[in-house]
Amino acid sequence: MPTVNPFKKRVVITGAGAVSPYGAGSHLLAENMLEGKSSVTFNGELAAYPEMTSHVSSTVPNDLDFSYIPRHFRRSMSKMSLYAAAAVKEALNKAGYETVPEGTALFLGSTISSMETWVNFSDKYKKRELETVKTTVVFQVMNHSPLANVAQAFDIKGPGFGNSCACATGLVNIGMAYQFIASGLIDKALCGGTDEYHPIMTACFAIMNAASSRYNDAPQKASRPFDEGRCGIVCSEGCGMLFIESLESALKRNAEIYGEILGFGTNTETKSISHPSTECITECMKLALKNASLSAQDIDMINAHATGTAAGDAEESKAIAAVFGSNKHVNSLKGHIGHTMAASGSLELIAMLDMMSKNRIAPTLNLDNIDPECAGIKHILQPADLKINAFLKNSFALGGTNCSLIVRRYE
Amino acid sequence: MTREEIVKTVNEALCKEFELSPSAMKPEANFFADLGLDSLDAVDMVIVLEQAFKTKLRTNYEVGKIMTLNDLYDYIENLTKEAAKK
Numbered sequence: 001m002p003t004v005n006p007f008k009k010r011v012v013i014t015g016a017g018a019v020s021p022y023g024a025g026s027h028l029l030a031e032n033m034l035e036g037k038s039s040v041t042f043n044g045e046l047a048a049y050p051e052m053t054s055h056v057s058s059t060v061p062n063d064l065d066f067s068y069i070p071r072h073f074r075r076s077m078s079k080m081s082l083y084a085a086a087a088v089k090e091a092l093n094k095a096g097y098e099t100v101p102e103g104t105a106l107f108l109g110s111t112i113s114s115m116e117t118w119v120n121f122s123d124k125y126k127k128r129e130l131e132t133v134k135t136t137v138v139f140q141v142m143n144h145s146p147l148a149n150v151a152q153a154f155d156i157k158g159p160g161f162g163n164s165c166a167c168a169t170g171l172v173n174i175g176m177a178y179q180f181i182a183s184g185l186i187d188k189a190l191c192g193g194t195d196e197y198h199p200i201m202t203a204c205f206a207i208m209n210a211a212s213s214r215y216n217d218a219p220q221k222a223s224r225p226f227d228e229g230r231c232g233i234v235c236s237e238g239c240g241m242l243f244i245e246s247l248e249s250a251l252k253r254n255a256e257i258y259g260e261i262l263g264f265g266t267n268t269e270t271k272s273i274s275h276p277s278t279e280c281i282t283e284c285m286k287l288a289l290k291n292a293s294l295s296a297q298d299i300d301m302i303n304a305h306a307t308g309t310a311a312g313d314a315e316e317s318k319a320i321a322a323v324f325g326s327n328k329h330v331n332s333l334k335g336h337i338g339h340t341m342a343a344s345g346s347l348e349l350i351a352m353l354d355m356m357s358k359n360r361i362a363p364t365l366n367l368d369n370i371d372p373e374c375a376g377i378k379h380i381l382q383p384a385d386l387k388i389n390a391f392l393k394n395s396f397a398l399g400g401t402n403c404s405l406i407v408r409r410y411e
Numbered sequence: 412m413t414r415e416e417i418v419k420t421v422n423e424a425l426c427k428e429f430e431l432s433p434s435a436m437k438p439e440a441n442f443f444a445d446l447g448l449d450s451l452d453a454v455d456m457v458i459v460l461e462q463a464f465k466t467k468l469r470t471n472y473e474v475g476k477i478m479t480l481n482d483l484y485d486y487i488e489n490l491t492k493e494a495a496k497k
């Protein structure tokens with residue numbers, strides 16, 4: 001495979017950190033996915049609403065301890081910032097740092113700010129109890145709350161970008177960080193996405209008939225991308241963060257390299273605000289290939305965005321077939337953990353990096369019967385011993401943002 | 412309310428809210444220099460105390476002059492005495 005970066009600098013991944021429904025720790029993702037474990041559970045709070053069609057969610061264990069984060073920083077953090085702080089700490093440590101090196105940029109966003117904090121704030125406003133609202137609430141409801149909180153907690157003085165593009169947020173932030181490093185504007189970055197679950201999130205998708213509703217009695221079957229019986233997404237939460245830097249920087253300090261980012265493509269769907277079209281996804285993946293100076297033949301597999309919605313999975317399948325044909329392996333990891341929203345791009349990328357290093361790739365969980373609308377591509381149906389040298393990861397968003405990132409094994 | 416009850420109520424409320432060690436709650440302790448609080452904490456402290464003592468504090472100008480725990484105990488003691496007179 002040729003050296004492919006259209007810019008001057010090569011960009012490598014030297015650290016990863018994650019908080020997911022499996023718990024805190026990036027290793028938990030691939031481990032649990034390869035064992036076929038679903039993190040989706042019945043949600044009694046959803047079931048208490050008669051009009052709510054979906055009664056399932058996938059949430060981070062509520063016994064995680066964040067007390068090691070000093071109170072001075074923790075006081076203004078909602079759950080999404082706590083997750084992000086834990087993921088950043090792990091990513092830094094994996095990269096060989098105790099503290100954030102000088103000049104590191106931070107690219108971090110969420111779909112929306114803390115819904116739980118907003119709901120509580122709104123409740124007090126309606127009850128005319130504003131005098132009981134603490135000062136730190138505002139720092140939990142700002143659009144760039146996780147960015148601000150993480151920067152404060154880790155003393156990150158470099159550039160900070162709180163890109164927020166709904167469910168594409170995590171991958172957009174990685175792609176942006178990659179481009180900044182590749183072009184020489186910065187040398188190191190922490191990048192990813194974070195989100196916290198609230199029942200209103202499920203309600204948003206239920207209103208659009210896009211929340212999983214037929215498997216309320218069998219939650220672990222509820223998230224089923226590409227399957228004939230899929231009926232919508234399972235909302236989830238978490239945070240995935242990468243530490244990335246120029247290859248030059250990584251080699252200079254003899255850092256372990258988990259993968260190399262080769263290219264990034266992004267575009268905007270304007271045919272529909274709710275789901276991407278085959279044409280737009282096709283163009284997006286082609287943009288990533290062009291950015292990487294690669295052809296479709298250079299890619300071994302596609303880690304799909306596929307969320308389990310009727311329209312989205314079908315459109316993505318057709319686009320993958322159009323660009324890559326029928327011989328490239330395809331999986332979606334949302335069958336295991338649901339849709340972690342802003343974190344999905346980064347968490348799934350971290351899982352894929354781990355699986356690539358293990359030469360063992362998880363299938364799409366609950367893909368029992370491939371929907372004819374999603375046929376024509378090579379779905380991974382069982383855990384597979386595969387040596388993947390390069391893969392393309394997709395992330396798409398409500399509102400029209402599409403993005404694709406290409407990563408290869410560093411050797 | 413006795414002075415001892417005021418001290419106990421204040422210390423418990425502030426230790427819980429600001430995760431302070433009870434051993435740090437010395438009467439001469441300055442909120443900023445000794446207990447590590449800042450301007451945001453100062454506002455939140457008033458909210459916490461209003462809830463603990465079920466009375467309004469923030470409308471009183473004198474609140475801004477309180478610098479130590481002892482200042483705070485004195486202030487609340489005076490408030491309770493004033494309230495008792497009424």
